[in-house]
Amino acid sequence: MWVPVVLGGLAVLCAVVLGRSLGPLAVVIAVAGPLPWHVVGVFVWWHAPEHPVARRLVVSGALFAVVIAFAFAVPEVIGGPGSGPAAPRVVFGVLMATLVVRVVHLLASLPDGRRRFAHERVVLPALWLLVPVDAVLAATETRLPLGPVPVGMWVFLLGPVLLGVRYRLLPRDERSELRWMLGVVLLTAVAVVAPLVLASWVRPQDVVTTVVVVLVDTVVVPAALVVAVVRYRMLGADVAVRRSTRYRLSWVFIALWYVGAVAGLSLTASAYLPGGLVVLVAVAATVAAEPVRARLTRIAAARVYGHRPSGQELLVRFGATLEQVFHPSALAAELARTVAEAFDLRWARVTLETPNRAVDMAGVPGKAEEPALAVTLCHRHTVVGSIECGPKVEGALTPSERALVQTLARQTALAVHNLGLAAQLSAHVARVEEQAGELEASRARIVQAQNAERRRVQGQLHDGVQQDLVAMVTRLRLARNQLRRDPDRVDAMLDEVQEDVYRVIAEVRELAHGIHPPELTDQGLAAAVRSRARRAPIPVTVHAGPEVTSSRFVPDVEEAAYFLISEALTNVLKHAEATRATIRLSGCADLLDIEVTDDGVGFSGEVRLTGLRDRVDAVGGALVATSAPGAGATVRVRLPVRRSGA
Amino acid sequence: MPERPTTRVVLAEDHYLVREGTRLLLEDSGEVEVVAAVGNAVELLHAVGELRPDAVVTDIRMPPGHRTEGITAAHTIRAEHPGTGVVVLSQHADESYVFALFRDGTAGLAYPLKERVGDLDHLLGAIREVRAGRSSIDPRVVDILLRGHSRAADSPLSRLTKREYEVLRLMAQGHNNRAIAAALVIAESTVEKHGHSTFAKLGLGEEDTLHRRVSAVLTYLRHDPPT
DSSP, X not given: OHHHHHHHHHHHHHHHHHHXXXXXXXXXXXXXXXXXXXXXXXXXHHHOTTXXXXXXXXXXXXXXXXXXXXXXXXXGGGSOTTOSOXXXXXXXXXXXXXXXXXXXXXXXXXXXXXXXXXXXXXXXXXXXXXXXXXXXXXXXXXXXXXXXXXXXXXXXXXXXXXXXXXXXXXXXXXXXXXXXXXXXXXXXIIIIIHHHHHHHHHOTTOHHHHHHHHHHHHHHHHHHHHHHHHHSOTTOHHHHHOOOHHHHHHHHHHHHHHHHHHHHHHHHHHHHSOHHHXXXXXXXXXXXXXXXXXXXXXXXXXXXXXXXXXXXXXXXXXXXXXXXXOSHHHHHHHHHHHHHHHTTBSEEEEEEOSSSOEEEEEEOOOTTOOOSEEEEEEETTEEEEXXXXXXXXXXXXXXXXXXXXXXHHHHHXXXXXXXXXXXXXXXXXXXXXXXXXHHHHHHHHHHHHHHHHHHHHHHIIXXXXXXHHHHHHHHHHHHHHHHHHOGGGHHHHHXXXXXXXXXXXXXXXXXXXXXXXXXXXXXXXXXXXXXXXXXXXXXXXXXXXXHHHSSOBOHHHHHHHHHHHHHHHHHIIIIIOOSOEEEEEEEETTEEEEEEEEOSOOOXXXXXXXXXXXXHHHTTOEEEEEEOTTSOEEEEEEEEOOBOOO | OOOOOOEEEEEEOSSHHHHHHHHHHHHHTTXXXXXXXXXXXXXXXXXXXXXXXXXXXXXXXXXXXXXXHHHHHHHHHHHHOTTOEEEEEBSOOOHHHHHHHGGGXXXXXXXXXXXXXXXXHHHHHHHXXXXXXOOEEOHHHHHHHHHHHHOSTTOGGGGSOHHHHHHHHHHHHTOOHHHHHHHHTSOHHHHHHHHXXXXXXXXXXXXXXXXXXXXXXXXXXXXXXXX
């Protein structure tokens, strides 16, 4: 593409240089004619090098410049019939026809540059017939009966017509991109080209009017293109929003040129035209310049307030944000800000339906202002929030911007879903950690309790039984001494020792019972609990249902149940100041219910019952303790059980 | 000393020293002939089947399970050889073992604590009772039974007079009225009177034979005091 760019530039330069020798009108033609086409073409191509419209614009601009340069180099070709040699005339005719065809192609294929509809695929290639026809006409110096206007001018009108047809055929959401362009082109066609054609019919000799009006056309159309590209992002979002220094310089250049072109046109027109036509030219130029001026103001603002990201940049940036944001409210804030900034919205509101609903608003909505676009965040058919876009500061959201919001919405929905998963996971982890901590503490307490129990047994064996046995040894020794001195008294002494032995046996029996009651193994839970109850210093009644007395549980369960009942009873004896207690045992297929009730002082609030809870937790049971001061206490435990086959 | 007929006894005890010591003590009395001394319940049943002794003295805990093999063996012996009485020596002072032993009746069964091997008269007395088809319970076990049931304030046992309570206690041990009268140093007719009133207060019917009376008392004690 560099060839047409350089060629076009050189041709524009040639036209201006050659035009100086032909008078001020020629310079104006050179400056106001091919130059804007060329500059706009290069600008658009620079920002969207692959876009077919940009390529066509560059080629058309270069061709236009070549045509003008050629005309200025060989002025005879525009001098009318019979002037000059045939060869340049034919070349000029071919160039002119090619230019016309290319411009029609350009206009008719907006905004995507492709031939999309059947009629376009027939009509547009057929236009190339104009080139040989025009060559023949130029060679034979024939004029068709269409008035003084070259046949190309009629063909030009085909551009707006095809564009209008295309607008009708496009899907609704793609039309908005085209609306501005179609409006300007139709306005130009109706207000400029059509009057020109009609006027030239009436006053065939008025070449100056023809030239001036054509120039208006050559200025308005590329200007409209620039507006469409920049303001409506006609060639894709990337073109419009990148703001390099070159971009701004281009704009400044266009603006300067534009003011000059409008002024020059008006001045030139006033020299040759009646007042009405001059006003028309001035109004057209000013109307065309107004959006450009507004746009320039916006650019200055953008330069002050910073850079607006392109769609791709936006997605990349937001993607990076998603990786770093772990909280719904932060996500909502970031998304609202991003959307409002990127699309230049008056406001944007983001709602995330997380457990703690997160709502964030960027910008300030007007009173009762409806969102211009509301997108629901959906993940697998579940609504997880919404993005509401207020109106843009200027203009309306384009289809590609709407699509971009949809894409952001999908990304966000996934992110919200992931945040939910992450929250669930961390809650799980916290619970597991808590349980692990509790388990560790409980294990430590169980070990402590076991050690304390060992110390107690060791103490009783050492300080009780062993001491008694030692005492008996001394008394046996005494009895033996007595045997020599007074045999009659030995019998009584041995009786005493025997009584002591009975006492020690009873003591050992109780000790063994305390460590593990033999009934628990031999007779089952109910018998062991009764035995334990009978040993208590207060009356303890045991009620055991037939389902408990008639079958045995596995040893683990019987032991767990027995020792926790024993501990509950110990608690009652130690703390409750109770006069009596009741133990109830009942069960069903795979549950054992234990209830220990006392009539003691009770307790209020939370009593940890840590030892009991540890025992219950260790076998996967559940414990509920109820009490009130002065009203006794009830401890209920439910254990999962297996019954033994025996 | 009048010549008594010797009682033929099979002894079952897994602890060697206790078994031999008990055998020596029993034989030393001149009243008992230990015809076999075995170490587990299987050997015990075998010996009883072979030797048809007058009485058996057996431990409760024996190999292989070390649980209640002695009680099971006692039931088997009483069922298969009604002429053989069984004295069950127990390490356990708990009522549940008593009730297990007397599950099907008290005739020909005795339940002394194991340390009674040092109290030969008591042990010989128990052997004599079971040989005669009667029964006997260790006084300490009876004390534990009665204590466990009399603590409840509304227990019928608390309505017994001190004397009635004593009579009940001795009855439960398996003593007959004459022995009770001798122990309490009162007239036998007085014992009889106390027996009637005690049974009436506990809501029990009169029982004619001694072991039935023990059964009745045990059955009564077996149930929890009403709440």
